[in-house]
Amino acid sequence: MGDFPSGQQLAESAQFVAPVPFMSRERFASVVGLPxxxxxxxxxxxxxxxxxxxxYSCVNVALLMRRCGDASLKLSLWEL
Structure with a gap:
C-alpha cells in the first residue's frame, strides 16, 4: 500500500501533470524535459x-496521445 503516493504528494510533485487537451509550448517543454x-x-x-x-498556438496533447495510441495498436496488430 505504501507504493502509491498520496494525493498531497502528487499535488506537491513537479512531475504531476493534470490531463489537459492542450498546453503551451513552454509548459509542454518543461513536462517532457526538452528545451x-x-x-x-x-x-x-x-x-x-x-x-x-x-x-496563441498550443501543443494538442489529446491528439498526440491519440496518435501514440493508434501507433501502438498498429504495431500490435502487425505482430499478429
Whole structure:
C-alpha cells in the first residue's frame, strides 16, 4: 500500500501533470524535459500537432496521445 503516493504528494510533485487537451509550448517543454527551441522545431516540422487558441498556438496533447495510441495498436496488430 505504501507504493502509491498520496494525493498531497502528487499535488506537491513537479512531475504531476493534470490531463489537459492542450498546453503551451513552454509548459509542454518543461513536462517532457526538452528545451523550448526543440519543441518549436518539432512543431515547425509537423512532428507535434498544434491547436490555435486565440492568438496563441498550443501543443494538442489529446491528439498526440491519440496518435501514440493508434501507433501502438498498429504495431500490435502487425505482430499478429
Amino acid at each position: 523550448v527551441g526543440v519543441i518549436v522545431g518539432m512543431i515547425n516540422k509537423g512532428y507535434l500537432p498544434t491547436v490555435d487558441v486565440g492568438r
